[in-house]
Amino acid sequence: MARRSTVRDPRITDDPELSAYPGTPQDPEFDGAPARGRGAPTRGRWSGGGGRWLIWAGRAVLWALIVVIVVNGVRAPFERLTQQNTPSGAPQVSPDAEFPIGKATSFASQFAAVYLNFDAVRLQEREARLAPYLPDGAEPQFGWDGLGRMSAGAVQPYSSEIVDRQNAVVTLAFQSEDRRQLLSVPVFYDVEAERFVVSGRPAVLPAPSSANLPAVPAGERDPAAETELRTPLADFFKAYAAGNNVSLQRYAAAGVTLEGFGGAFTFVNLKDLVVPSGAGTTREVTATVVWGVPARTTTSLDSTTNADPGEASGKLEQAYRLTVVKQGDKWFVKDIRGAKRSVG
Structure with a gap:
């Protein structure tokens, strides 16, 4: 069996760039070269093929970050707008929306027309007329001792204050002789029965005085x-x-x-x-x-016109x-x- 010569061919070097077989299958950097066997020369430096994968991976990460930033920048104002227009959780209903203030004002106005008119000679009539507005067990005359007299008219809504979904204070304006005054009436609303009742003592208040009217200069006339x-x-x-x-x-x-x-x-x-x-x-x-x-025309018992x-x-x-x-x-x-x- 012949022995392989141990004399190294000076044309073969460890440096691939100095290979004696460039571009041939014997070139270690040839893409289709088989695995080096025993005695095959080794490459002396990194070819850089793995570096290209890192560059592409870095670019992909960078573009992903850019897309995320752009999407978040567009989405954030839209989400804030929709969150402002969309109520969170259970809808919040204000007492003003639940309390029927119009009906309460009508109820209080009718009550005031009875309450503000009394005469000692008509006790039972006033008591009967007050009863539909008062709670059970209330005083029949609702604070009046049965003496004296008072008359009022021109009862009109003035203002209202909703305390909660079942309570409100309705203020009415009225005229009594030569005085313009206010009457404050606390009202309770039974939500299930849809009924009202005067829930406390009313209060008479002085009405605001009339406003000062500034003078207006007269313009030129023709x-x-x-x-x-x-x-x-x-x-x-x-x-x-x-x-x-x-x-x-x-x-x-x-x-x-x-x-x-x-x-x-x-x-x-x-x-x-x-x-x-x-x-x-x-x-x-x-x-x-x-x-x-x-x-004014008055007619007597004999139908004669005066x-x-x-x-x-x-x-x-x-x-x-x-x-x-x-x-x-x-x-x-x-x-x-x-x-x-x-x-x-």
């Missing part, structure tokens, strides 16, 4: 227009009081239908007419009218705001309504 309009407007108010639709339409602008009082008042005079300075065929004017108020209902026995001043238009050489009324606040 004397010529006031003189021109006074007669046609006086004729208009006469027809307006009488309520004769045929004659009233003579003073109405084209396409406008007016309705009058139908004899409820009589025209006395046009006390004042204010036409602001300006120009044009459409003007807005303020008129102060004096109406005649018919006397006064003529068509005879004016009183006077009442009222202010109106009118829109008038000039068509040709005549003025016509386009609209009539209540006047704004007075000047001065």
Whole structure:
């Protein structure tokens, strides 16, 4: 058996770059080279193939982080918006939404009309009328000792305070002789039975005094227009009081239908007419009218009339705001309504 020469071929080196067989199957870096056997030269450095996997892995992680940041940046405002619009957990219902304050105010108003009117000679009548509003065991007169008298009217809602879903305090305004006052009424609501009851003693309170009305400077007036309009407007108010639709339409602008009082008042005079300075065929004017108020008619047992209902026995001043238009050489009324606040 022949022995292998131990003399190393100087053409073969450990460095792959100096291989004597570059690009051949004998080249250790050839992709299809078989595993090195005994005596095969070894590579002297790392080829770098594993480094490319690390680079791709790093890029994938980086892109994943970018996607997460972008998605969170878009999603966060949307989630905050939806969380604000969507109630969390059980819906919170305020007492205001559950307590029927409108019905409670109606109940308290009826109670006040009875409670604020009493007379010593009508004890039993007041007691019977109060009973439907009071809780069981309450005093029949609900705090009144049966002496003296009081009368009140013009009971109107003023304010309300909802304490919880079953309790509220309703405040009402009323007029007693020459005094305007308030009445505070505590009310209890039975949710299951849907019923109300006065739950405590009411309280009479003084009503706020009237507000101070600041003076408003009067604007410039148009004397010529006031003189021109006074007669046609006086004729208009006469027809307006009488309520004769045929004659009233003579003073109405084209396409406008007016309705009058139908004899409820009589025209006395046009006390004042204010036409602001300006120009044009459409003007807005303020008129102060004096109406005649018919006397009250009383009928005796023999059915005789003591006064003529068509005879004016009183006077009442009222202010109106009118829109008038000039068509040709005549003025016509386009609209009539209540006047704004007075000047001065």
